[in-house]
Amino acid sequence: MEHLRIVVCPDSFKGSLSASEVASAVADGVLDVAPDAVVTCLPMADGGEGTLDALLAVWGVEPLTVSTVDAIGRPTSARWAVSPDGRTAVVELAEASGLPGVADAPLQPLHASTRGTGDLARAALDAGVAEILVCLGGSASTDGGSGILTGLGARLLDADGNQVPDGGEGLASVASLDLSGLHPRAREVRWRLAVDVTNPLVGELGAARVFGPQKGARGGDAEFLDGALRHWAEVLERETGAAVGQVPGTGAAGGVPAGLIAVLGAETTPGALLVAEAVGLPAALASADLVITGEGSFDSQSVNGKVADGVARLAAASPTRPPVVVVAGQVLLPEAQARAAGIAAAFSIAPGPVELDDLIARTAPRLRDLAAAVTSLVTAGRR
Template identity: 75%
Template sequence: MSAAEVASAVAAGVRAVVPDAHVSELPMADGGEGTLDALLAVWGVPARDVVTVDAIGRPRTARYGVSPDGRLGVVELAEASGLPHVSDVAPQPLRAHTRGTGEVAAAVLDAGVDEVLVCLGGSASTDGGSGILTGLGVRLLDDRGEPVPDGGEGLARVAHLDLAGLHPRARDVSWRLAVDVTNPLHGERGAAHVFGPQKGAAPADVAFLDDALQRWAGLLEREAGVAVAHVPGAGAAGGVPAGLVAVLGAQLEPGARLVADAIGLRDALERADLVITGEGSFDSQSVEGKVADAVGALAAQAPHRPPVVVLAGRVLLPAERARAAGIAAAFSIAPGPVELEELMGRTRPRLTDLAATVTSLVLASRPHLPPAPVEPSDDARERSSA
């Protein structure tokens, strides 16, 4: 379900208990998939299309956005280089790349923007941002002066950066990178070890990619004079920030906070009695820059600190860590042992039922707001009859 669909399902659960409740539905994103749509919705402008390639070089049409005043361009990495677009073939963890995203970024520069926001997340590759640089005209050369292959495979051989063909506007604009993690570029918490297996990398591939990223960091420091290896968040999206920080002077920003500012979340929290947010798997990564983390932190800053409740597919984070992140409670939509396909097929009604339950619990502590009688949902009737 999209963020907007989840928000709608949760709102239905709240209104089932309090029919006249004022519910603000604010679809969120954390810098990954969905960030472009969230910003386009706020701006009220359509997406633009560009023909590019996917993470393994096949033709693909990707979307990007430009703000109404024409000053800010938005590139969502998952549009061109996302993992879902190459899920129809066997994973290629060493060859997958972000060159298509670089070509989208070039189109944004051609549109005349002054600032480029690159939304990271959902990538299929571990290439340290080398593909984006290639798409912008940079040549990655080996020690014989020959171009290296795309992807992490090429990082193990690159010896020199040729910037002569870099897009003429690439260094005239400001670059911001929306990230949802704080992982460094390489090492045990780096891009290859933490995220590589999700992209099909076997243990040997992980070791190869980690060494390649370390080599890449050394090259960037020698040729661009920028140390990127231990920059928090440099490991996002397969290490994309490394190349863009070193060559383009890009700045990293928490993606969830960026979207929160764009949609006016802070103002909404100041008016809220209850805040419900969501996550697929509510675990340790959820409180390291993702949506739940941002919502919890901002709610804690609101004058009356409204309680924040997380609804998730599964809940793995200990309660004390959740509370430390400003989350009052977290609940799984799974009613008990259940197959994943069945749970996915019932996501919307389970979200609605669980939101109604949470609302009733909050009302129980606030007797001045009595709940209205509620007709059980079809999902609830099934459990009751069973």
């Protein structure tokens, strides 16, 4: 009998283990039962927070660091990475412009910006890469991507020719866009934006109204920011010809895709699929007998653009169509819905009623035991 070929491609278990640590624990469990199995570990992410770490683990490269500013303008440092072949840079928005970086200060929904992420993107352009992956998630701002463009040398001017301040509030007074100082390579590279929502830039389902409250928008703030983004969309269309106000996905990360699509020709991609391509998952699945993925909570969100959904779709499209098994901290999705999404089975690491703190403290050994049990079932079936 040929050696069992298993691809282990989990997301992180937030608050407990990174995707790389989850993959390692699962691999250990597989090898406990099937020491001759060929196990390929490809830590995954959905394009939000944790994506940079997942790619660093798979690529085996060290992160690079840039001195920049956080979402409210304070000096900070942030990481980014370049693929081993030097062609692709990964910039994670949460590194410089995310909510975790400003957790120690009052939220500033009208003034927070993505300028720090623009500094990371500038460093990537200076490094000579051909493609920049921007991972959108955990944003602290609603600035329509204007901060990133400013960091790359663009100038947003008011009716008097003065540069408007950073943040969503400044968008309301933008009269023109000066791109003469834009980084010379900004429009030469391919920009790919990892998104996990389909919300448009403006309207009831737009960036400000849906996600603004998470970033501190209170009272009339969300309505004001929606109007500012609507005005920003009008300016972008007048200056670039791109109508971005209702494009699905432009509401991600406070509207970042809108500015980057209009000015840089960026394209949006479901985050999990973008990461899968970057780590080489489709090729690995082509010869797999079994796929084990996982995340902290397996629920309805999991089969709507998250890692498990992306893995299941790619597995169904691969030549061997390997079964996909999910391991999770908790399983909340009904079995019928999981099967309909292409998931063969989903198992929780909880042995029964257990306190959350205990579950978190013992996530790794429980993942190892669960992976061993799953592998035992699979090997028994093969015999």
